[in-house]
Amino acid sequence: MDLRLTLILAAAALALTVFAGWRGARPWDPSQKVRMAPWRFIMVMSGAALVLLLIHVGALLGVPQRPV
Numbered sequence: 001m002d003l004r005l006t007l008i009l010a011a012a013a014l015a016l017t018v019f020a021g022w023r024g025a026r027p028w029d030p031s032q033k034v035r036m037a038p039w040r041f042i043m044v045m046s047g048a049a050l051v052l053l054l055i056h057v058g059a060l061l062g063v064p065q066r067p068v
Helices: 003-025 039-061
Strands: none
Touching: 003 039
């Protein structure tokens, strides 16, 4: 993956993380029958994807890696 695509995916993951965090923090409305999307789980998964993408951006930019 090139840098441009990685940054686009990271921005999309950030937007999804923020949106899912906002939706997951809203109080449950009992007048609606069921919640169709597990917003907290979506927030955690997109946040994890964002962390991995940021690590990949660092590798593409030449940030030194820790020796194994």
